[in-house]
Amino acid sequence: MGVSAASGKPGGTAMAHAPVSFEADIKDVLSVFRGQMIWRFDVAKYDEVRANAGIIFPLISSNPPQMPPPPFPGFSQAFIAAFKAWMDQGYPP
Numbered sequence: 001m002g003v004s005a006a007s008g009k010p011g012g013t014a015m016a017h018a019p020v021s022f023e024a025d026i027k028d029v030l031s032v033f034r035g036q037m038i039w040r041f042d043v044a045k046y047d048e049v050r051a052n053a054g055i056i057f058p059l060i061s062s063n064p065p066q067m068p069p070p071p072f073p074g075f076s077q078a079f080i081a082a083f084k085a086w087m088d089q090g091y092p093p
């Protein structure tokens with residue numbers, strides 16, 4: 001498990017994720033909630049999600065999730081893993 005062909009980095013993390021990008025993996029999923037969060041930041045805008053990623057990640061990955069708030073179902077584990085990978089990979093646009 002030490003080396004991921006996907007990341008191409010030797011000695012990487014145990015759970016290296018395939019390459020992700022904001023446009024391909026993040027934007028459309030977050031955009032569903034654009035109206036509810038636009039008072040604070042635009043979940044469809046790369047710069048704003050990147051600037052807030054450090055507070056977004058704990059809110060979407062907690063159990064139960066804090067964002068989106070109840071009664072909305074939380075994001076899938078696959079999406080949460082992709083969001084973390086997006087951060088770890090240096091926020092590919």
Ligand code: HEM
Pocket residue numbers: 030033036037040043052055056059060067068069072
């Ligand atoms: C139905 C969907 C949503 C509703 C109704 C909603 C509502 C709210 C409300 C009322 C707050 C302020 C009170 C609190 O912190 O609990 C808040 C904060 C926050 N929400 Fe959402 N939200 C939604 C979805 C999302 C999603 C999908 C994200 C992630 C992209 C998100 C990210 C955040 C962040 C980062 C804060 C904290 C802002 C800060 O501390 O300055 N929210 N949301």
